[in-house]
Amino acid sequence: MCRLLGYVADQPVSVVDVLGEDGFARFTALTAVHGDGWGMAWQAEDRSVRSVTVPGSASADPAYEGLARKRLGRAGLVHLRWASSGLEIATTNTHPFTDDGPAGGVAFAHNGHIAPIPRLEGLLTAASRERLEGDTDSERYFRFVLQCAEEEGDLDAGLVRALDVLVREFPTASLNALMLTPDQMFAVHINSSAAAPQRALLELFDRPEEIPSGHSAEAYFAMDFRTLPDAVHVISSGLDEEGWTPVPADTAAVVDLATRRVTALRRPA
Secondary structure, eight states: OOOEEEEEEEEEEEEHHHHHHHHHHHHHHGGOOOOEEEEEEOTTSOOOEEEEEEEGGGGGGGHHHHTSSSSOOOEEEEEEEEEOOOOOOOOOGGOEHHHHHHHOOOOEEEESOOOOHHHTTTTTHHHHHHHHOOOOHHHHHHHHHHHHHHHHHHHHHHHHHHHHHHHOOTTOOOOEEEESSSEEEEEEEEOOOOOHHHHHHHHHOOOGGGGGGGGGOOOOOOEEEEEETTTTEEEEEEEOOOOOEOOOTEEEEEEOOOOOOOEEEEOOO
């Protein structure tokens, strides 16, 4: 259960450029819940996808703020992890998960939980299972998307096919995710039947009012976006700033990194 930020701009920007100083501070403060790891991915100058993952709290790691202030590329994503119960805090379980293909690489970050994990892993071929490094449902979700993309011969079609199967097989899961390639950023907001982890949140704080904003049962899996003249941003709940628009429920979209054009991905009816 995590927090996500994605951005596509017309020139290299930093995470702090995207959120502003106050917004960055509020986003980082979400480590009060989501402090089990952090990661970033970005489109480098040569258009390849680069990434960093650290299995610890972003707010306690100077490297996090250092990277957040660098203009790493025109597009990128940030992930703050809250580990699901029973899953280890380790580098191999820290988002974003990456793969060398398509050409230039791909990075994937998830906010949700898909259970039971053995059933999800059962959707993978032997070749896909061999590529697994950790034990999270999120990495298996990622590998299933890539598996479907390879079978379809197209990443867009593969993601649509994977989502169709996962919605059918795991109707109460949150599939919220961001995926970055050298040419596109995909944003998935599918969670209408997912239950927010309210009991686990209450165990972290002495009083309910101490729980960060955007973590109520109604808002926990919400995602917002904003389209600016020179950029497109998407974020999970918790920032509470004006100028953001809710992402429609149970949708998926793709942003072209060159044009910043946003296109809805059509799932089978």
